[in-house]
Amino acid sequence: MTTFSTERPVAEALDAADPLAGFRDRFARDDPSLIYLDGNSLGMLPLATADRLTQLIREEWGSGLIRSWDRWIDLPWQAGDELGRCLLGAAAGQLLVTDSTTVNLYKLASAALGARPGRRVIVTDDDNFPTDRYVLAGIAAGQDVQLRLISTDIDEGVTAADVRAAVDESVALVSLSHVAYRSGALAGMAEITQVAHDAGALMLWDLCHSVGSVPVQLDQCGADLAVGCTYKYVNAGPGAPAFLYVRRELQQQLRQPVQGWFSQRDQFAMGPAYDPAPGMRRFLAGTPDVLGITAVAEGVRLLGEAGIERLRAKGIQLTSYLVELADAWLAPLGFALASPRDPERRGSHVCLRHPEAARICQALAGAGVIADYRDPDRLRLGAAPITTGFTEVWDALDTLRQITENQVYQEFRLNMSEL
């Protein structure tokens, strides 16, 4: 038997020893009793971001008006460079903050096909996030390309062996999520990228569920392309713009299909012919979302101050603690872990399976614990390292135990409108 104690003072001691505990007060907490385990869907509001956006709106837009474009014009790559430096292990000049993950994925995957003429297969996995699968399927259908799906163990995620079995010299692009949206399984970026490269394919990573919670080393892993969103662990707000990464050596070879004026070499000459900008700017499209990028920059700054290695260490501690409490309290009530047990193999959220997961998730919300539900039977508990405390994990799981033991969830009707 383990000596693991399920007493609350253990959680209190972990909070007291947490070097990042002070960061929790830098977020809006109007309802101090609310336990928020859904930062993996929509991150909390950093107080500095609220202030910065107010200033941007009143001063830069309201007073500065069109003159403020002198500073705004550089935001997509300024924010991108900081994202790369603080969170993604990418040297400057390889990242932009712009558009949505979906649009960026479309741009980069299309460009990748153009850079591997003759290769007519895209590889992804059947549990990749829906927008990834749908976008890739659309590109494939439009270009007479085959979308080859790796069949994945949902709880454990994609392995290098899975990818090795799926690639050959017909493959132009392998596109996978770094952290799986349901299980939280963390893919081996370096090893899988090497497998793709060995087959002569380009490798595109979706970092939506890892950026800001798991250190990413894009340059070191030799990743070719990446996309990801900023409204989860980067705390940039609902619908904030996404990012895209293109390895420096590839930039000149790639042409993305959405030839907007922000990607033109000499944008304000407004000349007759399209001529893509030489560096990353060619992966922009239309006018970038100034408010959104500014919120991204604030979110990145805060995470950078906390430090991604410390955030990762805390994330591992949090999810490990959560799994230990789940083993002790919830397994006897019919819950099963639906995430990798090894903390090094998962991101910062954990899934638990239970036949009544949908209604339990609603009952939890009624009791002031926000988690989310994923079809068909998964309760997803996110422990965003910068905003989550150990006592919150303890209280949430204690509430979950009581709801399940007392079948409180039976009062709840299903409502599937959650994100």
Place this chain on the structure above:
Amino acid sequence: MTTFSTERPVAEALDAADPLAGFRDRFARDDPSLIYLDGNSLGMLPLATADRLTQLIREEWGSGLIRSWDRWIDLPWQAGDELGRCLLGAAAGQLLVTDSTTVNLYKLASAALGARPGRRVIVTDDDNFPTDRYVLAGIAAGQDVQLRLISTDIDEGVTAADVRAAVDESVALVSLSHVAYRSGALAGMAEITQVAHDAGALMLWDLCHSVGSVPVQLDQCGADLAVGCTYKYVNAGPGAPAFLYVRRELQQQLRQPVQGWFSQRDQFAMGPAYDPAPGMRRFLAGTPDVLGITAVAEGVRLLGEAGIERLRAKGIQLTSYLVELADAWLAPLGFALASPRDPERRGSHVCLRHPEAARICQALAGAGVIADYRDPDRLRLGAAPITTGFTEVWDALDTLRQITENQVYQEFRLNMSEL
């Protein structure tokens, strides 16, 4: 001789009689001496929008967190419907606020080609806004389609006769701007749409420079497709999301290429295969920009309150007054009108040509009058009807006259970074 008087009291009388004058106070004016004639590039900040965004950030995001998606999820079509009702003459269920103009143009133009198989030509004009020309060129190049350019009289804009001469049974799509970005020339939407339809082509209108200043009757004109931005006359802020319109009868026939999860019929089932939503929702892509759409809704509300017919009447008055002053004061100093003289044939901005236009524009800014410059020799003066007063027009043109007469502009070096 005309009885036109160039005395300032005339402008004061026009302001006193202006039924929309009160709306000018509903915008941020930190520097009351600033004359802003660039609302056609970036609209001013409505005070209500600043308050609404603060509330959204603090309450809906900060306190509501993920739970606020219950209301956010409907924003793209709610804001779209209001835009259609107040400004674009479109019945509900045909407009979405999402993505950038560039991305929306890409989605709709690509979809249009798919709906006209066998037709291998897109028609546009050589003075269309750069992003339109570049995007269409990109789509054409990617699909072995020819981009046929109408050669336009820049100052007068595209006519129905120009379009008639350019279309035949090979044309899939005609794509034009409603108001030309340089001259402000207003194209005949109903007549040109009919010309496109007579040739069996679909018609796509770019409304960037007309929405919010010129009444648009999309349904009545039989327009098939439209896109436009919201950061100009709609006053939704820098990089605010754009809109797209698809005529109801066409929606089921069109498939757009960016198959994101927000366009999936049953989005949260996250099922294996892409199945586009039945109505407008299929033209969404990724997660929409909640802050941006909210600002669009506020901007539309304000314009709707003023009334687009009244805004148009004032816009005609403003630009006519501007042209009369220019004739009296500036023509003798080497300025030439570079916009249609008939006010019914132009939008709410006016261009004046002068060999020193670039430096004059900078000198104007130095004197507190913000206009903009367009290559090679055009000074663009925007008179956004909801924010511009007649005395501002008088003061701006008086300043312009003095700068030119005294050659003040010679002190200025060229700086091309303006938008």
